[in-house]
Amino acid sequence: MRKVILILSDALRYDVAVANMGFLGHLVESKLASLYKIVGELPSMSRPMYETVHTGVPSSVHGIVANSIVRRSKMPNVFQSSKDAGKVTAAAAYYWVSELYNSAPYNRIDDKETDNDSLSIQHGRFYTEDEYPDVELFASAAHLIRKYSPDYLLLHPMGMDYHGETFGSDSKEYRNHAIRQDMWLAPLIQEWMERDYTILVTGDHGINKDGAHGGTTSEQRDVPLFCIQPNVKGRGDTGQIISQLQVAPTILKLLDVPIPDTMKQKPLFLD
Numbered sequence: 001m002r003k004v005i006l007i008l009s010d011a012l013r014y015d016v017a018v019a020n021m022g023f024l025g026h027l028v029e030s031k032l033a034s035l036y037k038i039v040g041e042l043p044s045m046s047r048p049m050y051e052t053v054h055t056g057v058p059s060s061v062h063g064i065v066a067n068s069i070v071r072r073s074k075m076p077n078v079f080q081s082s083k084d085a086g087k088v089t090a091a092a093a094y095y096w097v098s099e100l101y102n103s104a105p106y107n108r109i110d111d112k113e114t115d116n117d118s119l120s121i122q123h124g125r126f127y128t129e130d131e132y133p134d135v136e137l138f139a140s141a142a143h144l145i146r147k148y149s150p151d152y153l154l155l156h157p158m159g160m161d162y163h164g165e166t167f168g169s170d171s172k173e174y175r176n177h178a179i180r181q182d183m184w185l186a187p188l189i190q191e192w193m194e195r196d197y198t199i200l201v202t203g204d205h206g207i208n209k210d211g212a213h214g215g216t217t218s219e220q221r222d223v224p225l226f227c228i229q230p231n232v233k234g235r236g237d238t239g240q241i242i243s244q245l246q247v248a249p250t251i252l253k254l255l256d257v258p259i260p261d262t263m264k265q266k267p268l269f270l271d
């Protein structure tokens with residue numbers, strides 16, 4: 001049984017992550033991590049993909065087919081299944097995640113900081129502004145790890161999406177932000193590996209030169225999956241393409257939580 005941190009970097013393109021995230025690249029190069037490519041599910045929109053990543057089912061099944069659908073998840077999901085199995089759950093994430101797994105609509109005051117064992121996300125730190133600084137969010141996540149040692153933590157920064165939508169993906173601002181995220185994450189990943197966490201780094205969707213996503217092109221849907229397991233040899237760049245629907249069952253398998261029947265895809269073989 002392992003503890004898991006999922007870093008879901010909003011709008012982190014596969015090619016930009018591989019080209020600009022040098023610490024993650026080092027872990028891949030030295031076989032301390034495995035790298036896969038995910039051809040993301042559709043539509044390549046945020047709220048639908050948050051739900052897809054956490055339920056392991058496509059948008060037509062979970063029903064969150066647009067960002068405008070504001071309700072709790074109706075499907076078995078990573079947070080609920082983990083909590084039901086007695087695990088401790090946490091998230092430092094955009095408020096749509098609170099709406100999907102804790103309560104909707106979001107209350108900016110009551111829901112921003114949550115420590116409640118009865119909720120699916122027991123320890124939550126949420127934000128509502130797209131330009132909320134990633135480095136501050138990373139500190140919130142790091143604090144939750146130190147204070148509560150959650151079995152599962154979601155870290156969900158918006159910086160790539162914000163810079164991509166503002167300047168387009170073919171911009172120094174978007175690319176440089178990938179470098180910054182990698183730089184901020186490097187010491188945290190070191191600490192979390194020492195705390196025996198398995199760390200997964202991926203995106204919900206990509207983004208195109210126009211600063212848009214939602215469509216079917218590879219720039220809008222291809223995201224990386226870096227898998228870092230302490231004390232387990234990584235496979236480097238596997239060259240493999242995997243399904244985004246494998247993320248949820250992979251997390252549950254690592255946590256030793258029963259995988260719900262609704263999650264049809266096989267978990268990744270990580271050990």
Ligand SMILES: [Zn+2]
Pocket residue numbers: 010011045046047161204205
């Ligand atoms: Zn997004």
